[in-house]
Amino acid sequence: MPRVEILSEVPALGPDDVLAVPVGTGGALPAWLNASASAPPVSPELLTGALADTGNKGSAGAVTNIPVAGRRPRSVVAVGIGEGTLPDLRSYVATAVRRAQTLAEHGARRLVLPVDSTVAPAGAVEVRAAVEAVLLSGYRFRELSRPHPPRLETVTVVAADAGDPAVAEAADSGRVTAEAVAWARDLINTPSNVKNPAWLAAQAVERLAPLPHVTVRVLEVDELRAGGFGGVLAVGGGSASPPCVVVATYRHPEAPSGHPVLVGKGITFDTGGLSIKPNAGMREMKTDMAGGAAVLAVVEAAARLELPVAVTAVVPAAENAVSGSSYRPADVVRHVGGRTTEVLNTDAEGRMVLADGLAFARLELGATVLVDVATLTGAMKVALGARTAGLFATSDGLADALRTAGAQAGEQSWRMPLLEEHRDLLDSDVADANNAPGNPGGTTAALFLQPFAGDLPWAHFDVAGPARAGSDDAEVVKGGTGFGVRTLLHWLEAGAPVDEVDTVLD
Numbered sequence: 001m002p003r004v005e006i007l008s009e010v011p012a013l014g015p016d017d018v019l020a021v022p023v024g025t026g027g028a029l030p031a032w033l034n035a036s037a038s039a040p041p042v043s044p045e046l047l048t049g050a051l052a053d054t055g056n057k058g059s060a061g062a063v064t065n066i067p068v069a070g071r072r073p074r075s076v077v078a079v080g081i082g083e084g085t086l087p088d089l090r091s092y093v094a095t096a097v098r099r100a101q102t103l104a105e106h107g108a109r110r111l112v113l114p115v116d117s118t119v120a121p122a123g124a125v126e127v128r129a130a131v132e133a134v135l136l137s138g139y140r141f142r143e144l145s146r147p148h149p150p151r152l153e154t155v156t157v158v159a160a161d162a163g164d165p166a167v168a169e170a171a172d173s174g175r176v177t178a179e180a181v182a183w184a185r186d187l188i189n190t191p192s193n194v195k196n197p198a199w200l201a202a203q204a205v206e207r208l209a210p211l212p213h214v215t216v217r218v219l220e221v222d223e224l225r226a227g228g229f230g231g232v233l234a235v236g237g238g239s240a241s242p243p244c245v246v247v248a249t250y251r252h253p254e255a256p257s258g259h260p261v262l263v264g265k266g267i268t269f270d271t272g273g274l275s276i277k278p279n280a281g282m283r284e285m286k287t288d289m290a291g292g293a294a295v296l297a298v299v300e301a302a303a304r305l306e307l308p309v310a311v312t313a314v315v316p317a318a319e320n321a322v323s324g325s326s327y328r329p330a331d332v333v334r335h336v337g338g339r340t341t342e343v344l345n346t347d348a349e350g351r352m353v354l355a356d357g358l359a360f361a362r363l364e365l366g367a368t369v370l371v372d373v374a375t376l377t378g379a380m381k382v383a384l385g386a387r388t389a390g391l392f393a394t395s396d397g398l399a400d401a402l403r404t405a406g407a408q409a410g411e412q413s414w415r416m417p418l419l420e421e422h423r424d425l426l427d428s429d430v431a432d433a434n435n436a437p438g439n440p441g442g443t444t445a446a447l448f449l450q451p452f453a454g455d456l457p458w459a460h461f462d463v464a465g466p467a468r469a470g471s472d473d474a475e476v477v478k479g480g481t482g483f484g485v486r487t488l489l490h491w492l493e494a495g496a497p498v499d500e501v502d503t504v505l506d
Contacts, residue, residue, distance in 0.1 A: 001178070005156050006168065007157070007162055008162040011156065016109040017075070018077065018103055020076075020092075020096035021114070023062070023081060025057070060087065060091040062079070063079050063095055075103070084120060087410065089130060093115065093129075094474045104151055108152065110155070112158065113130070114158040115130045116158075116159055122161065123164075123167065127157065127159050127171050129174070131171050133475040135178035135182065136182070176304045177301055179301075181485045182482070183207065184293040184297035189286070192286040195289075198241060200266060200289065204296050208299060213251055213252055215251075217248075218247075228336045230335050230356070231335050231341070234343070235267070236319060238273060240323075243319075244317050245357070248313045249311070249313075250302050250303045250310070252307060256310075256495075257368075258496060259366050259367055260369045262373065263291075263315075263373070264372065265315075265354055266292030266317035267318060267319070268317060272346065273346030287480050292315035294485050295373055297485045314360060314365070316353035329346060336356045342429075342431035342435070344435055345435065358453050362452070368456065369458070370453045371398075371459045371461070373461045373463060375464045376463075377445050380465060386468075387412055388414050389406075390414060390442050390462040391413040391461055392416050392417075393418075395459070398458075398499065399415050402487060409489070409490045412466070416443060423447055425444055442462055463483050468480060
């Protein structure tokens with residue numbers, strides 16, 4: 001990731017610099033182009049002509065390369081910033097970073113990136129979003145035997161209000177947030193011949209335990225048996241790598257009494273178990289612990305930002321493998337707290353481990369609100385596509401707060417219904433519920449989880465779509481995306497609101 005610095009004016013450009021020029025709707029150019037002290041090596045007239053020639057009218061992400069005589073070709077890029085909304089800004093930043101990065105192989109080392117739109121100067125919110133987009137759009141996870149290609153060394157973000165302490169603080173928050181998301185992406189993208197439950201737990205301990213006010217516990221198999229974690233033990237029982245549960249808590253000395261607990265699915269690889277997936281269905285399954293990576297990264301960012309909150313991440317980690325000790329269809333599993341599940345499909349394993357995590361958080365950790373994050377159902381990807389998470393919640397206030405946080409963070413979610421008319425699909429003759437009640441798959445999976453949250457306000461993010469990306473798009477990169485980290489962090493920064501007069505819905 002490049003180094004990011006914040007300046008209030010466009011600096012003098014050196015031979016290794018690339019300059020991005022934000023272009024507003026209709027081809028509007030920024031006022032600083034006419035200021036002699038900060039004039040780039042290109043005239044407004046040349047820019048206007050190039051924009052007209054390429055049809056660039058300033059829509060977010062549109063790009064025009066400007067050849068400059070006497071300098072490396074295309075050392076100026078004009079990039080659309082639209083109306084300067086947060087989504088427009090993120091698209092502008094990511095496009096500029098990626099275009100500048102293609103020039104790094106030809107000697108470019110710094111991108112100068114003004115982020116004031118043609119409509120208004122960038123404030124703290126915009127600068128934070130820009131810093132996050134710079135770092136995340138430049139993220140790459142590669143294990144290469146050959147040398148990595150050259151990368152940008154520095155991105156200079158230029159904002160007129162850079163001297164405002166609030167803007168400087170926002171830039172620091174953006175750095176911390178992006179680094180936490182990048183860690184989540186690293187965890188997600190690590191191949192499963194390296195990443196097993198013990199490895200994931202070790203990464204959490206190494207990264208989180210040294211942070212102030214953070215404690216990390218790893219519950220091993222004996223403790224899981226004693227604690228009644230039947231779902232985790234069943235799912236992980238077929239693997240040579242034993243399951244575990246990671247419990248990471250950050251508690252600020254001035255935290256209020258509330259205690260949000262975030263539960264993340266930590267399936268380090270999913271074969272489907274005895275209900276085995278076809279080969280094509282397994283190829284992305286190293287990313288099946290994306291929810292667990294996200295909630296661990298939230299704890300890291302909250303601690304590094306010293307947020308005045310108490311928050312715990314619970315990650316039930318297991319590998320769903322095939323062997324003589326695998327759990328079977330028709331098994332009955334007893335979870336933390338005593339509720340039982342009839343197994344109809346061993347590939348519906350995520351809800352089995354989340355059930356234990358939610359019940360443990362409610363009964364043993366003193367949770368006051370529960371949020372889980374999981375790559376849970378293909379149905380949700382079919383319903384909402386690859387960029388939007390499904391959000392189920394028992395609390396209108398909690399749902400609204402999480403959606404507001406997601407809008408600020410640039411992570412889309414759509415609230416889905418918890419309909420009573422589908423609850424009888426979970427009926428079982430031999431247990432409290434079955435684990436594969438059928439369609440509508442996203443809704444019935446959420447209905448399966450709901451009892452484990454009890455009467456606590458509870459929200460469930462099904463991130464089967466946005467947790468993985470097939471290509472780069474704005475600050476999202478191909479592979480694991482770290483979706484959910486920024487949403488939950490913004491929610492915690494707002495005090496983890498649920499609603500003062502909240503009523504848990506039936």
